[in-house]
Amino acid sequence: MSHQTLDVAPSRATPTPVPMKRLTVPAIRSRKGKEPIVMLTAYTTRMAQLLDSHCDALLVGDSLGQVIYGLPSTLPVTLDMMIAHGAAVVRGSHHSVVIVDMPFGSYEASPERAFESASRMLAETGAAAVKLEGGEAMAPTVAFLSARGIPVCGHIGLTPQAVNALGGYGARGRSEAEQAKILRDARAIADAGAFAIVVEGVVETLANAITAAIAVPTIGIGASAQCDGQVLVIDDMLGMFERTARFVKKFDDMAGRISAAVETYAADVRSRAFPGADQVYAARDQG
Template identity: 80%
Template sequence: MSTYMLDTATSRANPTPAPMKRLTVPKIQAMKGGEPIVMLTAYTMRMAQLLDQHCDMLLVGDSLAQVIYGLPSTVPVTLDMMCAHGAAVVRGSWHSVVVIDMPFGSYEASPEQAFESAARILKETGAAAVKLEGGEAMAETVAFLVKRGIPVVGHVGLTPQAVNALGGYGARGKSEAEAAKILADAKAVADAGAFAIVLEGVMEEIAIQATRAISCPTIGIGASAQCDGQVLVIDDMLGMFEQTARFVKKYDDFAQHVTDAAAAYAAEVRSRAFPGEGHIYRARG
């Protein structure tokens, strides 16, 4: 549990961390088959402060494309965007392992390109690891990064960066061939040295098989409760959007809270009830 100290220069709450050490990649690996790993996305310093004590991992996802920037997909996301948001999340956390998505086009060309991009991310943000999408085709790249000291989280199944090739965001693994490919992808990435793998939008039986077949933890999102952990996009979980994927559980209706607060503020401004006596400065006579 953290307390917060007010920075009088900015009127912003800065964390005063409780005495705890940040989790490490080996500790996450060791959670395989044990207590489920808790992971949420975070994109800002303040959200990281609020989520950190409850999570084992914070993912700075390229989902910021849609939830922060209003882009139609994750494809337009840049390294600059991921580094800026990643650094903010690291500054706001002290406990969770922070993982940052490598954006589309920053790692696919070659292992060398991937290393250059990943090294920049870790240098500029202070994060512990990167995440990249792809299965067998990316195994060589995963191994190249891991051998050079860059921890990697894999991502197989529904891979949003490949939405144009996949033709949409539907669940994967409905056919025998597709199911076999997902399992082969998970094994290839795990064998290459990934310390965890996100399984997204796959049929439950495939998620269970993959979790049992590989030695590193699986993090499910639209997969199975039997995965070694779960991740959700924070804005979806909080109910910031009316429409979400089937696998999202809304734990609040935060959008309504914001709407109600904005409406109350607007009404007080228009009636001149705000600012009140306690919100203005007067010279002392």
């Protein structure tokens, strides 16, 4: 007698993890001037599982507004959205430091408001740190959070949450005045206690100057190979979107591969080649 049974182990939700010791915020901080920090964005448990062993840090970016939800910018992203995806990424990782973006409107009003949002974020996700955008104006908030046990990653240069004030997504630091301002921003955030700073969309010479000027790691995105680390949006570097920023290098063509696989699936369904004998359940023998 032969029969087939459902394969329920391991579950998609809880595959057997490879035991790893998770990196810490101080470990990331200590990488200044040493081996470059590898960071990518992650928004789901399964993607976190795939990225975890290769990365030092996973950033749950508010870019999920565009990447996951199809929103026109990061501005409509809510704290609840960030918490849901942050918790999913923590569940899928065992090695990387998980950092979650503070969404627009959740921290700018006051340090106290920022603490309320950040403390909830860490408590409900299990993440190690938060990231917030802004320069000198945000330094008191960074200091307030850091003094109360909430690790903060800064973000200067091109700050997407300020896209309306900046007038678009163009590179920053093309004028001497803007370079001086961004350098002041970097120093202020580092001095306030940030353990690392994302430097986005600035001219290369400015990124190099910032990296040399501050004592904490810089993580570049559209900045310089001389930064202390690099980050990209995972869907961009995998080639999921046709239109990306100039600074994105596409390491694969996942969109093309997915399209080809679905085309084959559709053809098999229409020709009744799928499901085949290996994908259906036979009745049990009665003899």
